[in-house]
Amino acid sequence: MSTDVQIAIVGSAGDGTIAAGDILRRAMAEIGYRVISFDLYPAEIRGFGKCIARLRVTDEQAYSLKQQSDILVSLDDSHAIPHVGEAREWGAVIYETHSVNPLPEGAHLSGHIDPGQVPYNVPIRELAEKSTGSARSRNIVIVGYIIGLMRLPVEPVLRALVGKFKGKGDIAQKNEAALRAGYEEGLRWFRLDDIEFGPPPAQEKGAHVEMISGNAAIVRGALDAGIDNFFGYPITPATSIMERLASEMPRHGARLVQTEDEIAAISATLGAGYAGARAATATSGPGLSLMAEMLGFGVIAEVPSVVFVSQRGGPSTGMPTKHEQSDLNMAVFGGHGDAPRIVIAPTSVEGCYRCAGRAFEMAEAYQTPVIVLLDLYLSNRYETVPFPDRPPFDADTNRYADTRGGAAGFQRYALTVDGVSPRSIPGQAGGMHVATGLEHNELGRPNDQPDMHLAQSRKRHEKLKAALSHPGFEPAKRFGDTGQVEVGLVAWGSSFGECLEAMYLAQEEGIRCAAVKVVMVSPFPVDFVATFLADCKEVLVPEVNYQGQFAGILQMQVPRAVTRMTRIPCAPLRVEEILDEIRRLAGRIVEPQAA
Amino acid sequence: MSTARHHVIIGSGVAGNQAAETLRARDPDSRITMVTVSRLPFFNRYDLPRVFRGERDWRRFVIYPAEYYRRNRIALRRATQVVAVDSINQALTLQHKETIHFDTLLVASGARPYLPEELTEYRPLLLGFGAFHEAVRVADALPKKGHVIMLGGDTIGLDLARTLIELRHRVTLLADNHTFWPHEVSEDDRPRYIEALRNMGFDVVEAKERGCLASISQGAPGLPARRLVFKDGSELHGDLVMPFFGNVPILDFMIGSGVDIERGLLVRPNLRTTNENIYAAGDNCQIWTDSVRHYCFYHGWKNVRAMGELAARNITGADEAWAPIHDESLRLTADGKILSPFWEYQ
Numbered sequence: 001m002s003t004d005v006q007i008a009i010v011g012s013a014g015d016g017t018i019a020a021g022d023i024l025r026r027a028m029a030e031i032g033y034r035v036i037s038f039d040l041y042p043a044e045i046r047g048f049g050k051c052i053a054r055l056r057v058t059d060e061q062a063y064s065l066k067q068q069s070d071i072l073v074s075l076d077d078s079h080a081i082p083h084v085g086e087a088r089e090w091g092a093v094i095y096e097t098h099s100v101n102p103l104p105e106g107a108h109l110s111g112h113i114d115p116g117q118v119p120y121n122v123p124i125r126e127l128a129e130k131s132t133g134s135a136r137s138r139n140i141v142i143v144g145y146i147i148g149l150m151r152l153p154v155e156p157v158l159r160a161l162v163g164k165f166k167g168k169g170d171i172a173q174k175n176e177a178a179l180r181a182g183y184e185e186g187l188r189w190f191r192l193d194d195i196e197f198g199p200p201p202a203q204e205k206g207a208h209v210e211m212i213s214g215n216a217a218i219v220r221g222a223l224d225a226g227i228d229n230f231f232g233y234p235i236t237p238a239t240s241i242m243e244r245l246a247s248e249m250p251r252h253g254a255r256l257v258q259t260e261d262e263i264a265a266i267s268a269t270l271g272a273g274y275a276g277a278r279a280a281t282a283t284s285g286p287g288l289s290l291m292a293e294m295l296g297f298g299v300i301a302e303v304p305s306v307v308f309v310s311q312r313g314g315p316s317t318g319m320p321t322k323h324e325q326s327d328l329n330m331a332v333f334g335g336h337g338d339a340p341r342i343v344i345a346p347t348s349v350e351g352c353y354r355c356a357g358r359a360f361e362m363a364e365a366y367q368t369p370v371i372v373l374l375d376l377y378l379s380n381r382y383e384t385v386p387f388p389d390r391p392p393f394d395a396d397t398n399r400y401a402d403t404r405g406g407a408a409g410f411q412r413y414a415l416t417v418d419g420v421s422p423r424s425i426p427g428q429a430g431g432m433h434v435a436t437g438l439e440h441n442e443l444g445r446p447n448d449q450p451d452m453h454l455a456q457s458r459k460r461h462e463k464l465k466a467a468l469s470h471p472g473f474e475p476a477k478r479f480g481d482t483g484q485v486e487v488g489l490v491a492w493g494s495s496f497g498e499c500l501e502a503m504y505l506a507q508e509e510g511i512r513c514a515a516v517k518v519v520m521v522s523p524f525p526v527d528f529v530a531t532f533l534a535d536c537k538e539v540l541v542p543e544v545n546y547q548g549q550f551a552g553i554l555q556m557q558v559p560r561a562v563t564r565m566t567r568i569p570c571a572p573l574r575v576e577e578i579l580d581e582i583r584r585l586a587g588r589i590v591e592p593q594a595a
Numbered sequence: 596m597s598t599a600r601h602h603v604i605i606g607s608g609v610a611g612n613q614a615a616e617t618l619r620a621r622d623p624d625s626r627i628t629m630v631t632v633s634r635l636p637f638f639n640r641y642d643l644p645r646v647f648r649g650e651r652d653w654r655r656f657v658i659y660p661a662e663y664y665r666r667n668r669i670a671l672r673r674a675t676q677v678v679a680v681d682s683i684n685q686a687l688t689l690q691h692k693e694t695i696h697f698d699t700l701l702v703a704s705g706a707r708p709y710l711p712e713e714l715t716e717y718r719p720l721l722l723g724f725g726a727f728h729e730a731v732r733v734a735d736a737l738p739k740k741g742h743v744i745m746l747g748g749d750t751i752g753l754d755l756a757r758t759l760i761e762l763r764h765r766v767t768l769l770a771d772n773h774t775f776w777p778h779e780v781s782e783d784d785r786p787r788y789i790e791a792l793r794n795m796g797f798d799v800v801e802a803k804e805r806g807c808l809a810s811i812s813q814g815a816p817g818l819p820a821r822r823l824v825f826k827d828g829s830e831l832h833g834d835l836v837m838p839f840f841g842n843v844p845i846l847d848f849m850i851g852s853g854v855d856i857e858r859g860l861l862v863r864p865n866l867r868t869t870n871e872n873i874y875a876a877g878d879n880c881q882i883w884t885d886s887v888r889h890y891c892f893y894h895g896w897k898n899v900r901a902m903g904e905l906a907a908r909n910i911t912g913a914d915e916a917w918a919p920i921h922d923e924s925l926r927l928t929a930d931g932k933i934l935s936p937f938w939e940y941q
């Protein structure tokens with residue numbers, strides 16, 4: 001029996017909604033399941049706004065949440081009622097039996113449950129108060145109830161609970177009592193839903209699975225790749241990269257500096273990269289705007305550096321806690337002049353780890369800034385990731401010049417066949433050269449002659465092509481049906497997960513369908529994508545921005561008609577919406593004739 | 596603001612569902628809300644013995660699919676208990692303190708299994724059979740070729756026993772004055788009917804021959820009851836002990852409502868209670884019957900369904916009187932077996 005169960009917990013800020021989801025996902029991962037999880041929460045700290053914790057538990061890693069949940073839990077009916085429809089037919093709806101205050105008709109969740117859903121009315125508050133003396137542990141009661149109801153082992157949850165509340169006085173003890181009360185209650189109930197948890201999958205050899213967020217995976221990748229220096233200025237949703245690095249880097253003998261702003265952060269990063277260190281910074285859209293000029297400097301001075309960018313709703317300050325993929329043009333084209341750079345966009349949490357590590361390799365190997373483009377959905381979502389026991393990254397991909405005994409006039413920007421020039425680092429005997437933001441000749445000296453400008457521009461562009469075949473890195477990958485297909489999807493970043501899910505559903509409906517994820521957006525894998533597009537009768541490009549930025553880049557590189565599916569819902573794309581587009585393109589939905 | 600009437604039905608059994616269907620047909624624009632403590636949509640409890648034949652998917656027991664309720668705009672509120680009815684303000688209060696206002700109310704809350712007072716202390720050890728989950732629990736607890744000791748033996752219990760015997764389980768019936776409930780069997784006829792049960796494969800023990808029960812005990816802690824000890828010192832051993840003593844109306848929430856109650860809700864022949872906006876139908880009401888000059892219960896799913904329909908018709912403007920349509924007499928077949936008309940449910 002396979003496992004594919006999605007749990008959604010809906011509550012108000014302060015109900016412990018996100019904490020309950022966190023404990024559940026940790027527990028499920030410890031049991032051995034694969035998990036993907038994403039939380040929605042308001043900007044306010046407490047007492048306002050809706051919180052939703054969603055986790056999908058599977059036996060093979062999924063890359064998106066499902067459109068419908070199998071279990072929906074209400075910790076606050078006023079917020080949960082609009083979401084009752086999210087629970088699928090024969091799925092479970094769990095809610096509080098009692099109310100503290102009298103309610104008008106329609107204010108209790110029980111009045112909104114569909115006849116096809118299965119109600120579980122639980123005395124959540126009463127169980128919390130009896131077991132802990134307070135109603136604060138209602139969220140933990142619910143965690144226990146779900147575990148008991150689904151007949152899952154309680155010990156991994158206890159360990160997750162102790163881990164989460166370690167060192168917080170008697171909170172762990174009280175929560176354990178609440179968990180056990182909920183668990184016993186869950187065991188008592190007769191199940192009427194058709195939700196099944198199969199046995200967890202066997203562990204992969206040579207790897208260990210961990211539950212980790214996208215930003216944490218970036219940190220892990222950076223550390224495993226041997227990051228030396230990090231310079232940053234906090235900004236949502238990238239802040240946790242710096243926070244985590246701040247605690248991890250000292251243990252690795254590495255240094256982190258919080259700078260006064262983003263301009264200083266990118267400048268210091270380039271300085272460290274120039275000095276031969278593996279250096280990075282992290283920011284979001286507004287910070288990337290501030291870094292634009294110095295990124296251009298990094299391109300022209302050919303300085304290795306890594307910039308992690310997590311997108312949020314824009315422009316300007318925009319919507320700091322909302323998801324969007326609208327900084328792609330800024331990442332690929334931002335800044336003045338012809339300033340090519342490598343832009344890679346992971347599509348999963350595991351991808352975050354791999355891209356972070358490879359970004360340092362690429363920055364050194366091709367002597368250029370590398371942008372790792374994330375988004376809020378990817379930064380904040382959790383997945384179980386099988387980490388290799390030994391880091392797969394090359395610790396040194398520099399091409400240093402042997403300048404021993406060299407004559408004066410080291411050609412730092414020599415015009416080589418592949419465009420990559422041997423470099424030197426400050427203090428290297430015989431490696432002295434000028435590094436400047438001015439256009440220069442092979443020695444680095446200012447030069448504005450057209451021939452040299454053309455030669456250096458060509459060098460800066462051409463050298464990046466080698467990144468498309470960088471060892472251990474797949475710039476793009478095809479999934480689904482082989483050969484000719486009715487509909488082909490091309491997606492990037494976190495949206496790929498939803499596209500993949502929609503593609504599988506379309507295949508189940510008999511539509512010949514395939515999807516390509518493009519991880520390297522710059523330089524663009526033209527040949528691979530062109531080959532794929534030639535196989536597609538229709539092409540769909542879903543993304544979370546208004547303009548269809550990726551579709552624009554795609555059509556710039558591979559001229560052909562595509563259907564842009566652009567949405568800005570402040571949230572991830574909806575699988576059902578993508579599926580509808582696939583059906584429409586495949587002719588499975590007959591559109592009404594105009595009158 | 597909508598002027599559509601709001602019809603509320605308490606209970607989602609045969610009477611409640613028939614009433615909802617009739618109300619929707621006769622009052623298309625109305626709101627209909629059906630409130631039930633059950634977590635399942637309407638299923639026929641006479642179908643429950645199918646659980647012993649291995650059918651465990653409750654969706655196959657449900658009479659109407661979810662789509663039926665959606666299509667007919669019947670708000671089905673399951674797992675919801677009514678705790679009070681305010682007939683003056685035309686409102687009912689649910690356990691979670693939600694208030695629902697109604698224009699008309701039909702009380703079709705049915706009945707729950709009755710347990711004689713002297714057995715109430717053993718309730719945790721006895722396995723019930725009124726709900727789907729209880730049926731599954733019994734089926735899970737009963738070993739292959741198991742032995743069930745049945746107390747009382749009402750028609751629901753006897754129906755279950757027929758299936759159990761057919762599936763090669765052993766059934767020992769401790770017969771008393773609840774046996775055959777709700778059929779009334781005279782003392783003169785009783786021996787023939789008891790003999791008929793034996794013909795059907797029952798082991799029948801007349802309770803009056805053993806005297807009072809001294810105790811009921813379980814095999815081990817956590818397990819259901821499996822041993823009866825009588826005051827005469829004799830014992831009966833089995834794998835399970837199940838009580839079937841008939842049903843009593845579920846009307847706790849009507850206490851204090853201002854509506855007349857005796858054993859059931861007292862209703863006129865048109866099924867209206869003493870409140871002009873409140874009607875009743877099913878096992879929970881006693882209908883004034885002119886022929887005998889008192890309030891009578893009527894049983895059997897056909898009668899109950901007819902009551903649901905009649906109540907709905909009268910709620911929506913008719914003024915028709917109740918006439919039982921079901922022959923309630925217990926019969927003996929040519930091969931000497933018992934046949935209750937209540938078992939003819941398909």
